[in-house]
Amino acid sequence: MVKGKKKSSEASGRKITLKMAKNALKVTTDGKRRLDLSNMEIATFPKCILKLCDVEELDLSRNLLKKIPDTIDRFVNLRLLDLHSNHLEALPIALSRLYNLCSLNLCNNHLTTLPHELGFLRNLRFLNLGMNCIETLPPSVSALKELRELGLFNNFLTDLPKCVQNLPKLTKVNVKSNPIPSDEPAEVDHIQRVESLYLVREDCLCSDCLRKCREDREKLERRMSAASTLKKAMFAGLIAPNSVAQENQAVWR
Known part of the structure; x- marks a missing residue:
């Protein structure tokens, strides 16, 4: 009986209290309030951090999260959201209501599709979708007119999606390690293909x-x-x- 409880406790991950979350608050060099809960073995989105929803940056990377709740849209001031190296299989539509978001990192998850509403993030400049299981992007990505950098490496793309080929401010796109033919389409000559570096633990x-x-x-x-x-x-x-x-x-x- 005791062993069963221990196993259940381990599966639920680490419990984050409001006090712990407040201690994790930082101020960046440019004066932004950042809540850094990265690499803390969190398996369930901590409800207590909704009381700190006025932060501009939220880092939940390198955890065990499988789901992001709809209440994420309470972080109305959020400019940066880092969710890389979790176990996310889908994104909530509520994520698209973070209209001030400039940077979204979803690298190293289990995403297969993206919500059409992703195109509502009109201020998004940096989007990292690398190391997932994505075969295609929703056409609404063409609405991300402020996008500068896009990471699509290590996915299942068979070509560069048309929805990104005419984004006016896109200068860097990483499509390495996709089953894309070697001949590069002429339409994307203005886009610089780059390789990005992301630090993750070996056990991830x-x-x-x-x-x-x-x-x-x-x-x-x-x-x-x-x-x-x-x-x-x-x-x-x-x-x-x-x-x-x-x-x-x-x-x-």
Whole structure:
């Protein structure tokens, strides 16, 4: 009986109190109030943080969340929402009522689809959807006229969605590790394809992703080591500037 209770307690995740949440409040360098509850083993959205819904930034990344409640729309001042590295399978329509949102990070979840209402986030500038199970984007994404950067890496996209090809301010899009043909459509020549870096704990990655990360790190280390050796060889025979100056001064005298 006791073992059953212990298992149930572990499944529910860590309980966050209002006092804990208040202690997690921070002020950013640009004066924004940030509630940082990242990496705290939270499995259920803490209802107590609704009393702190006037914050401008909310970080719930690297937790165990499977669902975001409709009450998320009470965070009317929210400019940044970070939900990366959770277990989210769907997004609530209420998320689209965060009209002041500028940055939304949903990387490393289990999302397969996105709500059509996502297009209501007209002030969104940064959207990260990487490392999910997304096959297509809703056409309403074309309404995100302020979007600058879009992460779509490690999904199941077979082409670059048409809804992003004519976004006027989009300058960076990452579509790496999707089953997209290598020939890039001419319509997106103005968009810079980039690779982004996101820090996650090793235990948040599946075995395949972890192996790939380790292989990439080993390649990078070998490349840096080779560059360091080449640099030493290039400058090995140079005379110090001071010694050259001294010789020239002797000649002038």
